[in-house]
Amino acid sequence: xxxxxxxxxxxxxxxxxxxxxxxxxxxxxxxxxxxxxxxxxxxxxxxxxxxxxxxxxxxxxxxxxxxxxxxxxxxxxxxxxxxxxxxxxxxxxxxxxxxxxxxxxxxxxxxxxxxxxxxxxxxxxxxxxxxxxxxxxxxxxxxxxxxxxxxxxxxxxxxxxxxxxxxxxxxxxxxxxxxxxxxxxxxxxxxxxxxxxxxxxxxxxxxxxxxxxxxxxxxxxxxxxxxxxxxxxxxxxxxxxxxxxxxxxxxxxxxxxxxxxxxxxxxxxxxxxxxxxxxxxxxxxx
Amino acid sequence: xxxxxxxxxxxxxxxxxxxxxxxxxxxxxxxxxxxxxxxxxxxxxxxxxxxxxxxxxxxxxxxxxxxxxxxxxxxxxxxxxxxxxxxxxxxxxxxxxxxxxxxxxxxxxxxxxxxxxxxxxxxxxxxxxxxxxxxxxxxxxxxxxxxxxxxxxxxxxxxxxxxxxxxxxxxxxxxxxxxxxxxxxxxxxxxxxxxxxxxxxxxxxxxxxxxxxxxxxxxxxxxx
Numbered sequence: 001x002x003x004x005x006x007x008x009x010x011x012x013x014x015x016x017x018x019x020x021x022x023x024x025x026x027x028x029x030x031x032x033x034x035x036x037x038x039x040x041x042x043x044x045x046x047x048x049x050x051x052x053x054x055x056x057x058x059x060x061x062x063x064x065x066x067x068x069x070x071x072x073x074x075x076x077x078x079x080x081x082x083x084x085x086x087x088x089x090x091x092x093x094x095x096x097x098x099x100x101x102x103x104x105x106x107x108x109x110x111x112x113x114x115x116x117x118x119x120x121x122x123x124x125x126x127x128x129x130x131x132x133x134x135x136x137x138x139x140x141x142x143x144x145x146x147x148x149x150x151x152x153x154x155x156x157x158x159x160x161x162x163x164x165x166x167x168x169x170x171x172x173x174x175x176x177x178x179x180x181x182x183x184x185x186x187x188x189x190x191x192x193x194x195x196x197x198x199x200x201x202x203x204x205x206x207x208x209x210x211x212x213x214x215x216x217x218x219x220x221x222x223x224x225x226x227x228x229x230x231x232x233x234x235x236x237x238x239x240x241x242x243x244x245x246x247x248x249x250x251x252x253x254x255x256x257x258x259x260x261x262x263x264x265x266x267x268x269x270x271x272x273x274x275x276x277x278x279x280x281x282x283x284x285x286x
Numbered sequence: 287x288x289x290x291x292x293x294x295x296x297x298x299x300x301x302x303x304x305x306x307x308x309x310x311x312x313x314x315x316x317x318x319x320x321x322x323x324x325x326x327x328x329x330x331x332x333x334x335x336x337x338x339x340x341x342x343x344x345x346x347x348x349x350x351x352x353x354x355x356x357x358x359x360x361x362x363x364x365x366x367x368x369x370x371x372x373x374x375x376x377x378x379x380x381x382x383x384x385x386x387x388x389x390x391x392x393x394x395x396x397x398x399x400x401x402x403x404x405x406x407x408x409x410x411x412x413x414x415x416x417x418x419x420x421x422x423x424x425x426x427x428x429x430x431x432x433x434x435x436x437x438x439x440x441x442x443x444x445x446x447x448x449x450x451x452x453x454x455x456x457x458x459x460x461x462x463x464x465x466x467x468x469x470x471x472x473x474x475x476x477x478x479x480x481x482x483x484x485x486x487x488x489x490x491x492x493x494x495x496x497x498x499x500x501x502x503x504x505x506x507x508x509x510x
Contacts, residue, residue: 006410007428008331008420015331022332030338040366114489114496116449118463123485127470127477205348212350216456223353237360245349245357252348 041238051236055243060230068225069247075139075221076208079146083207084200086151091158092184105155112152118213121145125217138219142211150207157199161192198263205255209248222247289473289480302465303487309383309451309461314444316387321394322429328399331420339395346392351385351453358385359457375459382454390447397439401432406510434506441499445492462487 011019041047054060093105112120125141165188173183193200215223226244231237290296327339346354358381362368370380405428413423452463466484470477 006407007329007414007423009414011331019332023334026332026334026338030334044366046365110493111485111489114445114449114492115485116452116463116488118452118455119466119481119485119488122463122467123470123477123481126467127481130470130474130477209348209350212352213453215352215356223350223356227353227356238357238365241353241357241361245345245353248350248353249345249348253344256348 046238051234051239054230054234054236055239060234064225064230064233065222065244065247067220068222068244071214071219071221071225072208072211075142075146075211075214075219076204079143079150079207079211080204082143082147083151083154083203086147087154087158088189090151090155091162092189094155094159095162095184097180109152109155112148113156115149117145117149117210118216120148121213121217138214138217141217142214142219142221145213146207146210150203150210153206154200154203157196157203158189158192161196161199162188164195165191195266198259198266201255201259201262205252205259208252208255212248289469289476290483295469298460298465298469299462299483302460302462305379305454305459305461306448306451309379309386309454310444310448312383313386313390313447313451316383317390317394317443317447320387320391321398324391324395325398325402326424326429328395329402329424343392343395346389347396349389351389351450352456354389355382355385355453355456358382378454378457378459381457382451382459386447386450386454390443390450393443393446394440397436397443398429398432400439401436402428404435405431431508434508437506438499438503441496441503444499445496448492449488 009015090105090109093101094109096102096105121141124144125136125138128141129135169187169191170183173187178186211221212223214221215228218224220229222244226247227237227240231240234240290299324339324342327335328343330336359378362384363370363377363381369377370384371377409427409431410423413427418426452461455461455464462484466480469480473480
């Protein structure tokens with residue numbers, strides 16, 4: 001409904017004047033807030049060129065930001081592959097007819113979805129070393145944490161997708177003599193995966209943002225290198241945070257747009273996915 | 287439970303979760319209010335407001351929460367000296383609540399907006415036909431129906447918010463995850479027990495909350 005005005009009449013002369021007045025009032029208000037922020041920054045000398053100059057030098061990008069982006073993308077890509085596999089295995093497990101498979105799979109998925117990711121990462125990087133008597137590299141504590149959490153979310157998404165495939169599909173497959181595993185492999189999972197593509201991509205955005213938690217266990221990703229280490233060198237934490245935030249926004253905005261585009265495409269194809277469990281996606285992680 | 291039979295450890299455990307609870311409560315209220323306002327802005331007839339709402343959602347939804355919280359601390363507090371309380375813990379608490387609300391409001395806004403899209407156009411058209419203004423249409427006709435349609439997504443946002451409060455530990459607030467880290471470092475022989483107690487507390491509260499919202503969503507859904 002947004003965009004096309006169903007909520008209000010086409011503005012007549014009086015409404016046009018009122019809208020113009022409101023536009024000016026709120027425009028001035030927003031500008032005033034921006035000016036206040038500008039003044040505050042200026043007061044503290046945050047516009048000093050020495051703080052922003054590092055971003056014009058190649059060395060800053062080569063030493064901090066580019067390696068940071070690489071670290072972020074490496075962790076995100078590895079975790080995404082593992083999370084997809086985890087999600088696939090556990091969604092199929094939860095849909096199994098054997099209770100001794102479906103119940104444990106359900107417990108695992110529900111548990112990892114309910115536990116904060118940071119708690120898991122802390123356990124892996126500080127607790128597990130006590131158990132295995134050797135340190136866990138930060139990369140793996142981030143990747144394993146991300147895999148368990150996002151894998152569980154994806155498992156629920158796949159399950160919702162399988163439930164959304166019209167019943168006639170599996171009935172037809174059984175009628176031609178396929179067994180359950182074949183029906184899953186050839187009929188349900190491919191259609192569900194396609195229907196769930198937008199959800200998968202938006203989960204990728206969540207995962208990419210969550211790699212920022214690597215900062216807390218000193219994994220050298222964008223937030224760690226671009227804000228922490230960089231500002232330790234140049235003393236420009238506000239400037240660095242703004243630049244890094246813009247980088248995150250660009251990457252995630254592109255992925256979100258891709259997800260929306262895929263969403264519109266699948267909607268045109270007419271497969272509609274409804275929530276299967278009590279809670280499906282939409283939360284947005286860290 | 288040898289670790290938790292020590293009263294000092296048990297108190298730390300309780301106080302860690304009290305911070306989580308307080309942050310969840312305060313941020314949930316603030317984020318809901320902000321989110322409803324943002325959603326109203328995004329469907330309003332005034333272009334400036336629509337742009338403002340869109341910009342807010344795109345900026346905060348696409349920035350990692352860790353970065354927002356760090357900015358609240360290093361940017362607002364340490365550099366621009368915006369102080370929200372004289373008590374160091376309370377100051378960190380409110381800085382965290384500020385970051386969490388600003389971030390979560392973007393998700394609340396998007397959930398509500400998709401709810402507004404589920405309300406049939408005829409409802410708004412009928413409201414306009416009997417002469418209701420934009421704000422009346424939104425307040426009396428559209429938002430109540432949209433709100434009932436998005437109870438399940440709002441529930442997931444609330445659950446995510448509760449889990450996200452652990453990130454405020456980054457700026458030094460001794461909430462549950464920091465307490466767990468401390469206990470693990472002090473009691474290396476009982477790490478699994480410690481993890482299971484902390485994770486189990488979250489799971490024991492949040493899984494039923496998830497089902498509660500699912501049940502509520504079914505009960506309150508607008509039957510069409």
